[in-house]
Amino acid sequence: xxxxxxxxxxDHEIVRxxxxxxxxxxxxxxxxxEAGGGADAxxxxxxLHPDVVLMDVAMPGMNGxxxxxxxxxxxxxxxxxxxxxxEDEQYFFEMLNAGASGYxxxxxxxxDLVSAIRVVSQGNVFLYASLAxxxxxxxxxxxxxxxxxxxxxxxxxREREVLTHIAEGKTNREIADVxxxxxxxxxxxxxxxxxxxxxxxRVELVKYAISRGLIRVE
Amino acid sequence: xxxxxxxxxxDHEIVRxxxxxxxxxxxxxxxxxEAGGGADAxxxxxxLHPDVVLMDVAMPGMNGxxxxxxxxxxxxxxxxxxxxxxEDEQYFFEMLNAGASGYxxxxxxxxDLVSAIRVVSQGNVFLYASLAxxxxxxxxxxxxxxxxxxxxxxxxxREREVLTHIAEGKTNREIADVxxxxxxxxxxxxxxxxxxxxxxxRVELVKYAISRGLIRVE
DNA sequence: ATCTTTGTGGGGCGAATCCCCCATACGCGA
DNA sequence: TCGCGTATGGGGGATTCGCCCCACAAAGAT
Numbered sequence: 001x002x003x004x005x006x007x008x009x010x011d012h013e014i015v016r017x018x019x020x021x022x023x024x025x026x027x028x029x030x031x032x033x034e035a036g037g038g039a040d041a042x043x044x045x046x047x048l049h050p051d052v053v054l055m056d057v058a059m060p061g062m063n064g065x066x067x068x069x070x071x072x073x074x075x076x077x078x079x080x081x082x083x084x085x086x087e088d089e090q091y092f093f094e095m096l097n098a099g100a101s102g103y104x105x106x107x108x109x110x111x112d113l114v115s116a117i118r119v120v121s122q123g124n125v126f127l128y129a130s131l132a133x134x135x136x137x138x139x140x141x142x143x144x145x146x147x148x149x150x151x152x153x154x155x156x157x158r159e160r161e162v163l164t165h166i167a168e169g170k171t172n173r174e175i176a177d178v179x180x181x182x183x184x185x186x187x188x189x190x191x192x193x194x195x196x197x198x199x200x201x202r203v204e205l206v207k208y209a210i211s212r213g214l215i216r217v218e
Numbered sequence: 219x220x221x222x223x224x225x226x227x228x229d230h231e232i233v234r235x236x237x238x239x240x241x242x243x244x245x246x247x248x249x250x251x252e253a254g255g256g257a258d259a260x261x262x263x264x265x266l267h268p269d270v271v272l273m274d275v276a277m278p279g280m281n282g283x284x285x286x287x288x289x290x291x292x293x294x295x296x297x298x299x300x301x302x303x304x305e306d307e308q309y310f311f312e313m314l315n316a317g318a319s320g321y322x323x324x325x326x327x328x329x330d331l332v333s334a335i336r337v338v339s340q341g342n343v344f345l346y347a348s349l350a351x352x353x354x355x356x357x358x359x360x361x362x363x364x365x366x367x368x369x370x371x372x373x374x375x376r377e378r379e380v381l382t383h384i385a386e387g388k389t390n391r392e393i394a395d396v397x398x399x400x401x402x403x404x405x406x407x408x409x410x411x412x413x414x415x416x417x418x419x420r421v422e423l424v425k426y427a428i429s430r431g432l433i434r435v436e
Numbered sequence: 437a438t439c440t441t442t443g444t445g446g447g448g449c450g451a452a453t454c455c456c457c458c459a460t461a462c463g464c465g466a
Numbered sequence: 467t468c469g470c471g472t473a474t475g476g477g478g479g480a481t482t483c484g485c486c487c488c489a490c491a492a493a494g495a496t
Contacts, residue, residue, distance in 0.1 A: 058434060060386070061382075061383070061396060062379055062382065063382060063432070063433070065431070065432070066375065066378055066379060066382065066432075069375070070375055086434070091431060091434075094431045109340075111340075112340055112342065115333070115336055115337055115340070115342075116337075116342075118333055119333055119334075119337060119344060122327075122329075122330055122333070122347065123347035124330065124333075124334075124344060124345060124346050124347045125343070125344070125345035125346075125347070125349075126337060126342060126343065126344060127342060127343035127345070128342050128343075129340065129341035129342050129343070156471085156472060156473085157472095158472075158473065159472095166421070167421070168421075169419055169421040169422050169425070171419075171451090171452065171453090172452075172453080173451095173452085181473085181474070181475085182474075182475055182476085184474090184475055184476060184477090185473075185474050185475055187453085187454085187455095188473085188474075188475075189473085189474095190453090190454085191454075191455070191456090192472095194454080194455095200454080201387055201389075201453085201454085201482095202420065202421050202453075202454095203384070203385070203386075203387040203420050203421065203424050204387045206421050206424055206425060207387070207424060207428070207435045210425075210428060210435050211435045217425050217428050217429045374441085374442060374443085375442095376442075376443065377442095389481090389482065389483090390482075390483080391481095391482085399443085399444070399445085400444075400445055400446085402444090402445055402446060402447090403443075403444050403445060405483085405484085405485095406443085406444075406445075407443085407444095408483090408484085409484075409485070409486090410442095412484080412485090413485095418484080419452095419483085419484080420483075420484095
């Protein structure tokens with residue numbers, strides 16, 4: 001029986017080193033390559049044709065979801081096992097939709113990981129216990145909005161108001177019209193907000209606002 | 219390490235005999251009981267508390283679906299692996315809904331079967347390759363039709379890649395450097411994305427990307 | 437063999453953003 | 467009373483954005 005050929009994809013060298021150590025102890029598995037990002041992963045799959053790709057989901061640049069989609073498109077026989085820090089419903093479905101054959105968190109026991117690799121290498125599907133509930137539970141009402149934090153102390157009420165409008169997508173001009181103040185004043189508030197939070201673009205502001213629950217997406 | 223305690227449930231003695239022979243070769247598994255029908259299976263689980271129940275789906279009297287439902291109700295920690303002759307979509311979903319942690323056809327290789335047992339004994343989910351497509355074809359589209367699928371069809375891979383970078387807060391110039399293309403090409407992709415999605419600013423793009431799970435806010 | 441899609445680029449232009457400078461006024465606590 | 471924070475506003479300028487125009491090559495579909 002030939003060994004299961006593995007490709008490791010994770011942007012953290014430390015994580016890959018840990019996985020290398022882990023698979024040294026498995027005589028029926030060998031690591032044939034590594035990639036630090038989605039684009040590298042696609043090239044590596046094309047070059048090496050691994051049996052199983054261990055794919056991190058969240059990576060800078062091309063993330064694991066997109067990389068998975070493209071690998072499966074070009075190489076359907078390659079099994080992809082999502083290995084992630086996030087036990088998140090959205091990621092879970094996105095990865096399966098992209099073509100992943102398995103989903104396992106990084107906190108899982110090593111035995112579970114090697115077991116998952118054997119399963120997906122045969123074309124079967126492995127889902128970690130904590131993720132399985134997503135299949136049947138549909139939507140979990142886990143909307144525990146934790147309000148009141150550093151934001152309340154760092155920003156003034158007016159600044160929070162301006163930040164909310166910015167996060168909603170309004171321009172300075174539009175915000176000025178709503179608040180009945182000068183566009184320059186809105187700009188002034190925006191500057192102060194960015195300075196306080198050490199952010200440097202509207203995109204960063206909107207992500208900050210979302211993370212603090214100031215606005216809600218969709 | 220203690221052995222995985224198995225209960226065999228099948229109305230055909232000959233099938234159970236085959237399984238007995240199979241598991242004799244597995245030192246980490248032992249058969250603690252057998253049942254020839256659903257009602258017997260429920261009693262056997264109550265008496266023996268096996269780790270994994272190998273459950274035939276189609277049986278005279280109480281079938282495997284109903285038996286699974288009742289066993290999981292009274293004994294949620296018992297893992298149930300559906301072992302069936304039918305690779306049928308209807309049975310597949312009904313068994314999962316009833317609480318089965320795995321689904322494997324009888325024609326599967328013995329190695330796949332023992333692998334599946336090890337997986338479900340840990341609380342994880344095993345789905346045989348030929349059944350996996352049901353998940354992607356039926357469950358996922360209906361589930362995330364509200365979040366994630368339109369994006370896959372509307373945007374090209376390159377556009378999704380550019381959108382991810384935009385949502386991370388990069389400027390066109392920075393994205394161009396990463397992708398090794400001209401800033402004008404990035405701008406071109408951005409224009410196409412906005413046109414396709416009917417969005418008109420980077421802020422709207424980032425919120426869209428977040429709502430579709432392309433990036434994550436922490 | 438032609439058409440469409442995708443990806444790649446260029447030029448230009450008005451608007452908006454982002455980051456400095458500056459100022460006035462109010463309220464509140466030390 | 468003297469700061470200090472908050473809110474208000476102006477000027478300027480480098481950069482980026484958003485949206486038009488245009489083109490060409492490769493790959494797939496029809």
